[in-house]
Amino acid sequence: MAEPLLSATGLIKRFGGLVATDNVSIDVRPGEIHALIGPNGAGKTTLVSQLTGNLRPDTGTIHFAGRDITHLPMHARVRLGLARSFQITSVLREFTALDNVALAVQAHAGHSFRFLADTRRDESLRAPARRGLEAVGLPARANTPASALSHGEQRQLEIAMALAGDPKLLLLDEPMAGMGVEESQRMIGFLQGLKDRRGMLLIEHDMDAVFQLADRITVLVYGRAIASGTPAEIRANAEVRQAYLGEGDA
Numbered sequence: 001m002a003e004p005l006l007s008a009t010g011l012i013k014r015f016g017g018l019v020a021t022d023n024v025s026i027d028v029r030p031g032e033i034h035a036l037i038g039p040n041g042a043g044k045t046t047l048v049s050q051l052t053g054n055l056r057p058d059t060g061t062i063h064f065a066g067r068d069i070t071h072l073p074m075h076a077r078v079r080l081g082l083a084r085s086f087q088i089t090s091v092l093r094e095f096t097a098l099d100n101v102a103l104a105v106q107a108h109a110g111h112s113f114r115f116l117a118d119t120r121r122d123e124s125l126r127a128p129a130r131r132g133l134e135a136v137g138l139p140a141r142a143n144t145p146a147s148a149l150s151h152g153e154q155r156q157l158e159i160a161m162a163l164a165g166d167p168k169l170l171l172l173d174e175p176m177a178g179m180g181v182e183e184s185q186r187m188i189g190f191l192q193g194l195k196d197r198r199g200m201l202l203i204e205h206d207m208d209a210v211f212q213l214a215d216r217i218t219v220l221v222y223g224r225a226i227a228s229g230t231p232a233e234i235r236a237n238a239e240v241r242q243a244y245l246g247e248g249d250a
């Protein structure tokens with residue numbers, strides 16, 4: 001089995017008296033989708049924020065691509081190949097889909113200033129941007145302003161922007177939120193297409209999507225990882241069914 005790309009061990013994060021992350025260990029292997037599920041307030045966002053460097057754990061260690069990144073700032077983690085969709089980049093609504101991804105490519109290439117003029121003529125920015133749009137199924141919308149994209153297409157665009165730096169690991173925070181059934185199915189197809197090449201940690205409330213996509217699932221309840229395993233193992237886990245999935249949902 002492949003060595004984990006990301007490996008967090010014994011993470012604890014307290015907010016006053018609340019233990020939001022209660023001794024959680026989790027890992028993501030290359031080429032796998034590991035889903036993190038749990039009810040509202042279970043601590044999913046708090047955990048992911050520690051992985052990205054938005055929050056410092058009180059205790060515990062995080063290794064990524066063979067390095068201890070526990071004390072590295074967010075931008076250094078991004079540079080190592082740890083990307084979070086929806087938060088490291090922001091869509092400029094009046095610019096086209098291609099311009100947005102080209103700007104993200106430019107930012108990842110380490111330019112301290114971002115010039116739209118460059119992204120419009122520099123083929124070294126536009127070629128990877130086109131590939132990003134293709135990877136998420138948006139090539140036909142390259143010249144459409146971001147503001148004219150449907151909700152689902154905007155989320156696809158955000159993922160294309162997160163892919164701009166060719167990350168080894170992508171943290172996806174509810175990519176299916178607000179999508180209809182058809183859009184969700186399309187997104188599931190794109191994510192399946194991306195996973196051969198990189199690891200993904202997926203936070204998602206849509207259980208159909210989670211059970212279709214995930215290779216492994218970890219269930220958080222009150223900050224604790226109560227179970228971790230394959231979708232079949234999670235479905236069959238009595239504690240999970242009782243604490244979270246409920247009869248009929250799993």
Ligand SMILES: Nc1ncnc2c1ncn2[C@@H]1O[C@H](COP(=O)(O)OP(=O)(O)OP(=O)(O)O)[C@@H](O)[C@H]1O
Pocket residue numbers: 015018020038039040041042043044045046047
């Ligand atoms: N900065 C903070 N200060 C104090 N408490 C916080 C802070 N951030 C989160 N919490 C608390 O930590 C707990 C976990 O919150 P978190 O947002 O991580 O859960 P979640 O599983 O992501 O929830 P949701 O599914 O609703 O997004 C909650 O009780 C929340 O109120």
